Amino acid sequence: MNREPSSRSMRLLVPLIVGLVFLGFWELLVRASDIPPFVLPAPSVIAESLAQNFGSLMTSLWATLRVTLAAFLLAVVGGIGLAILFSQNRLLETALFPYAVALQVTPVVAIAPLIIIWVGYDRVEIAVLILAWIVAFFPILSNTTLGLRSADHNLRDLFRLYGASRWQVLSELQLPSALPYILAGMKISGGLALIGAVVAEFVAGSGAATGLAWRIVEAGNRLDIPRMFAALFLLSTLGICIFFALTLLEQRLLRNWHESAIRREI
Amino acid sequence: MTGTPPLIELAGIGKTYGSGTVALGGVDASVREGGFVSLVGPSGCGKSTLLRIVAGLIAPDRGQISWPASGTRPSDIGFVFQDATLMPWARVAENVYLPLKLKGIPKDEAMPRVRDALARVGLADFASAFPRELSGGMKMRVSIARALVTEPPVLLMDEPFAALDEFTREKLDDDLVDLWTSQKFTTIFVTHSIYESIYLSERVLVMGARPGRILADIAIEAPYPRGRAFRESTPYVETCARVSAALREGVSR
Secondary structure (H helix, E strand, O other): OOOOOOOHHHHHHHHHHHHHHHHHHHHHHHHHHOOOOOOOOOHHHHHHHHHHOHHHHHHHHHHHHHHHHHHHHHHHHHHHHHHHHHHHOHHHHHHHHHHHHHHHHOOHHHHHHHHHHHHOHHHHHHHHHHHHHHHHHHHHHHHHHHHHHOOOHHHHHHHHHOOOOHHHHHHHHHHHHHHHHHHHHHHHHHHHHHHHHHHHHHHHOOOOOOOHHHHHHHHHHOOOHHHHHHHHHHHHHHHHHHHHHHHHHHHHHHOOOOHHHOOOOO | OOOOOOOEEEEEEEEEOOOOOEEEEEEEEEEOOOOEEEEEOOOOOOHHHHHHHHHOOOOOOEEEEEOOOOOOOOOOEEEEOOOOOOOOOOOHHHHHHHHHHHOOOOHHHHHHHHHHHHHHOOOHHHOOOOHHHOOHHHHHHHHHHHHHOOOOOEEEEEOOOOOOOHHHHHHHHHHHHHHHHHHOOEEEEEEOOHHHHHHHOOEEEEEEOOOEEEEEEEEOOOOOOOHHHHHOOHHHHHHHHHHHHHHHHHHHO
């Protein structure tokens, strides 16, 4: 009677089957209608291209992954750190928060050329890192700021009643209360760090960047569409892996107490 | 009550909130050491505000609060809120340990006291449970254990059992009286239940709203433990009628 995909294997199996059916249909369509590979390559051709260019694509994947992870970690540290400073000093928050928003709402594509010129084409990886960081930073800052403020007011009173220090209020009350918010921010940021890295690589352009995004531009210029798809496939896979890793982390950390992670027994 | 000075003395306590609402308009009251006093009144009569002033969480605009018996406000005051107000991420024992932790008492030293406090509220077997695994009544017991773990001379309770069902509430009322008779902490108990206030306390202060003030100070003479027989006795019923008359008078005035 249970029509919802409740069990773990079902939740993996169902999307997998949908994906396989989709790929099969795609393969059939391309073969039956003789669509040329430079318009839409069949999945088998993409797989072949992936195998052929495996070495160079993996090098690029590693380059993109490295920048994404570094940007993400810096965003986590910077975002949480600044949010803690804001929570300790309202004046600082009032003074700086609008600028954090300004940085966030200015499209990263528009800032990219400037950053790349400042950092220099010889150190383009650092420029890409900065750009990915700018994009990934804000969700963690704003979520942590909100989370630190959302601590239960009665618990705050209780801490005051027992003469807790600022540090105790922060470490024993505010940070644990903020954890679900921080993790939600991290989930958004993980994806954004990858998007930031890709956009920055696009803007950095020829020769300088070595990541997957540049492989896509390069393959496009050469009309090597199967390789373009292969790089795209790797990018999506990377994004999905980041998302799942962060979801897993969230489940692990919240499963005992937060509503979002508690499995209901109905 | 003559001879020994009261523990808590309130003189002309007034509080007006920023919005212009007069929460308290001059409250005079005193509570003897080891006493059990209930504040009963309709919502908005300032009973919670008064309790927070006693706790030192908010300062009154007018009037004075003094502690004649001890000289100063005790450094340990137990406080129980309407919600259990537990930290959902921490196990029951960690929640009860909190007041001691904030005072810098190391865990291994504090744990016997935590276990003892949990045993006193009947939750010895639930030390490692998470709050979400407990029923509403059990959560409230954890909250009481946390308030009592420091063995405070004063316990302040702000409508602690209001959200519980009648059966659980009566059980907790009895357990609270047991704890109070064995430990003799001074208790101020805020409630909007007339029955509960009379059943529990030695004195009921009836409060009225706009502005918050004390309408009547009614002593409940019945000995402890009171039990079911008291709930059905004539003095109980008569006192209920007196308190409710005082409340009605406050509304019509």
